[in-house]
Amino acid sequence: MRATIMHGTHDVRIETIPDAAIREPTDALIRVTRACICGSDLWPYNDFTDWPDGRPMGHEAIGVVEDIGKDVHHIRRGQLVIMPFGYSDGSCPVCHEGINTACPNGGFFGSWETGGAQAEALRIPQADGTLYAIDVGEDDALMPALLTLSDVMGTGHHAAITSRVRPGVTAAVVGDGAVGLCGVIAAKRLGAERIIIMGRHEPRLALARAFGATDVVRERGEEAIARVRELTGGFGAHSVLECVGAEQAMATALGIVRPGGGIGRVGVPHYAPIDGEGTFYRNVTIAGGPAPTRAYIEELLPDVLEGRIEPGRVFDRTVGLDGVPDGYRAMNAREALKVMVRP
Amino acid sequence: MRATIMHGTHDVRIETIPDAAIREPTDALIRVTRACICGSDLWPYNDFTDWPDGRPMGHEAIGVVEDIGKDVHHIRRGQLVIMPFGYSDGSCPVCHEGINTACPNGGFFGSWETGGAQAEALRIPQADGTLYAIDVGEDDALMPALLTLSDVMGTGHHAAITSRVRPGVTAAVVGDGAVGLCGVIAAKRLGAERIIIMGRHEPRLALARAFGATDVVRERGEEAIARVRELTGGFGAHSVLECVGAEQAMATALGIVRPGGGIGRVGVPHYAPIDGEGTFYRNVTIAGGPAPTRAYIEELLPDVLEGRIEPGRVFDRTVGLDGVPDGYRAMNAREALKVMVRP
Numbered sequence: 001m002r003a004t005i006m007h008g009t010h011d012v013r014i015e016t017i018p019d020a021a022i023r024e025p026t027d028a029l030i031r032v033t034r035a036c037i038c039g040s041d042l043w044p045y046n047d048f049t050d051w052p053d054g055r056p057m058g059h060e061a062i063g064v065v066e067d068i069g070k071d072v073h074h075i076r077r078g079q080l081v082i083m084p085f086g087y088s089d090g091s092c093p094v095c096h097e098g099i100n101t102a103c104p105n106g107g108f109f110g111s112w113e114t115g116g117a118q119a120e121a122l123r124i125p126q127a128d129g130t131l132y133a134i135d136v137g138e139d140d141a142l143m144p145a146l147l148t149l150s151d152v153m154g155t156g157h158h159a160a161i162t163s164r165v166r167p168g169v170t171a172a173v174v175g176d177g178a179v180g181l182c183g184v185i186a187a188k189r190l191g192a193e194r195i196i197i198m199g200r201h202e203p204r205l206a207l208a209r210a211f212g213a214t215d216v217v218r219e220r221g222e223e224a225i226a227r228v229r230e231l232t233g234g235f236g237a238h239s240v241l242e243c244v245g246a247e248q249a250m251a252t253a254l255g256i257v258r259p260g261g262g263i264g265r266v267g268v269p270h271y272a273p274i275d276g277e278g279t280f281y282r283n284v285t286i287a288g289g290p291a292p293t294r295a296y297i298e299e300l301l302p303d304v305l306e307g308r309i310e311p312g313r314v315f316d317r318t319v320g321l322d323g324v325p326d327g328y329r330a331m332n333a334r335e336a337l338k339v340m341v342r343p
Numbered sequence: 344m345r346a347t348i349m350h351g352t353h354d355v356r357i358e359t360i361p362d363a364a365i366r367e368p369t370d371a372l373i374r375v376t377r378a379c380i381c382g383s384d385l386w387p388y389n390d391f392t393d394w395p396d397g398r399p400m401g402h403e404a405i406g407v408v409e410d411i412g413k414d415v416h417h418i419r420r421g422q423l424v425i426m427p428f429g430y431s432d433g434s435c436p437v438c439h440e441g442i443n444t445a446c447p448n449g450g451f452f453g454s455w456e457t458g459g460a461q462a463e464a465l466r467i468p469q470a471d472g473t474l475y476a477i478d479v480g481e482d483d484a485l486m487p488a489l490l491t492l493s494d495v496m497g498t499g500h501h502a503a504i505t506s507r508v509r510p511g512v513t514a515a516v517v518g519d520g521a522v523g524l525c526g527v528i529a530a531k532r533l534g535a536e537r538i539i540i541m542g543r544h545e546p547r548l549a550l551a552r553a554f555g556a557t558d559v560v561r562e563r564g565e566e567a568i569a570r571v572r573e574l575t576g577g578f579g580a581h582s583v584l585e586c587v588g589a590e591q592a593m594a595t596a597l598g599i600v601r602p603g604g605g606i607g608r609v610g611v612p613h614y615a616p617i618d619g620e621g622t623f624y625r626n627v628t629i630a631g632g633p634a635p636t637r638a639y640i641e642e643l644l645p646d647v648l649e650g651r652i653e654p655g656r657v658f659d660r661t662v663g664l665d666g667v668p669d670g671y672r673a674m675n676a677r678e679a680l681k682v683m684v685r686p
Contacts, residue, residue: 101626162626259437262630268623272616276593280631280633286630289624289626
């Protein structure tokens with residue numbers, strides 16, 4: 001089968017690799033109908049850490065179940081399913097508490113062990129706990145929006161939940177990537193009165209406004225911090241959605257959070273350890289992590305199906321598998337916001 | 344008037360200093376009827392940072408209002424009042440949000456500027472926002488319990504709130520000092536099903552059990568972490584109340600918190616910056632800070648007045664002002680759990 005393999009910095013190739021297949025009795029095999037490229041895929045794209053045989057890429061997908069192992073009881077052949085970016089057994093105490101991304105029997109897609117989703121097919125470990133069957137056609141117009149439940153919409157929601165967005169608060173979203181934009185949707189959905197988007201890419205800022213952002217801060221670093229303070233009576237934002245993971249993004253988040261406020265981190269951390277003293281004296285809460293998107297599908301799906309939220313608008317380009325390498329280039333150059341893949 | 348001044352490591356003296364007096368129109372002057380020595384007073388006791396004229400000590404008190412400035416409208420002469428360890432205006436957005444300890448017009452007791460509470464009298468800045476009048480006699484039997492609302496009971500409550508104790512959870516309390524023991528009370532009060540106290544001082548552990556602790560972990564370091572994991576099916580505690588502030592205590596807290604769980608920090612931090620990556624991947628929430636005890640009095644007071652909680656039991660010694668230096672020695676030697684002062 002054909003799949004996306006990253007071999008080095010800025011070196012993404014479409015290659016023929018052995019077909020994905022059931023390995024464990026709890027596995028399912030899906031034919032990928034939609035996948036996409038994630039902002040987090042750009043970390044290795046720009047700074048590849050050596051994997052001897054390259055790295056299979058992709059961790060977001062919708063697909064059709066082609067086969068199931070003998071211990072799969074809830075997922076059936078022929079179902080269209082959302083695949084969250086992490087797999088999980090769905091039955092342990094940690095999954096029951098909604099932290100599926102920390103499931104002791106779980107893990108993440110995008111390795112030789114699990115396979116990557118930017119491919120024709122994929123083996124899904126712990127299929128019963130991982131996959132979420134949806135009752136829509138394979139080419140439904142909602143497909144882009146549904147695909148975001150695999151990662152970015154659930155991740156933006158996690159940033160909003162863990163930064164404790166609630167009715168009436170001022171939320172600030174650090175980062176205008178797809179996750180940040182979904183964070184705007186989530187903050188509005190949870191009742192934030194004011195939503196400050198921090199970025200400088202006009203088309204993205206326009207989309208943020210369409211999603212509910214009330215204020216735009218284009219400055220960076222200390223100037224951005226000063227601007228958010230100015231907008232918030234000197235106090236800062238109650239909820240800061242840190243949707244990047246870079247050193248400067250975290251520094252900005254720490255600088256704009258209000259005393260007693262919360263930072264919801266969902267960007268993969270690329271920063272130094274966090275100052276424990278300054279955050280203490282300001283009673284700042286630091287939360288977040290890999291979003292348990294599987295746990296959030298149930299809550300978010302009705303809003304997607306009924307069109308109350310439109311996270312599918314983050315996709316601004318669609319490619320076939322052959323277009324994936326150029327999709328990486330385009331996202332990295334910020335020519336494309338988020339690239340959908342139809343293998 | 345007589346007051347407690349710390350001059351160096353292990354050097355606490357009772358001295359005559361200029362009488363406390365109204366300075367600002369928003370001040371009140373109180374005659375201290377009860378004060379106490381705090382676990383946090385032992386940090387400078389053991390490692391004094393040079394203050395040229397020594398440092399006035401004490402930040403917990405109950406007292407009688409002797410005088411008020413002309414802009415004090417809610418507090419009246421003759422009232423018996425609880426003085427929280429931080430002063431705050433009670434009228435700014437941060438106070439309205441319940442984070443009084445971050446009030447821009449606030450600060451902390453225990454300096455020449457504000458005075459120390461282990462003294463005959465004390466000037467209270469922002470008296471209307473700071474003081475909480477109570478309608479009981481000056482020598483009521485509940486005085487020890489009421490005094491804990493100044494700091495330790497409110498601080499234990501803050502650890503429980505910020506570590507998200509809720510009905511059914513397993514809470515672990517790191518530290519068997521007065522704050523940790525009040526944390527046990529708070530965790531039980533908020534519905535924790537299981538409360539693990541971590542310490543090794545038998546009389547304190549007995550009190551923890553009386554307050555509602557269900558399990559005791561006497562080990563330290565890696566062994567303590569292993570023991571808590573063993574007690575919790577390998578997963579750790581949902582809520583960890585970090586009531587010490589030392590490096591090892593924080594390391595223990597990070598080691599025993601469950602994926603998706605929370606650490607509520609109330610011990611003054613004496614540790615290195617916090618690992619941002621490990622906490623991210625486990626979706627751990629780190630929260631807490633100086634407890635806004637003023638904001639908590641309203642909620643906790645009825646339980647104290649009606650005897651549903653008995654935080655006053657943390658006091659196991661009472662001294663006059665002359666006994667304060669020996670009180671420090673006794674608490675530092677762990678001979679006394681918490682020393683009450685009747686100036």
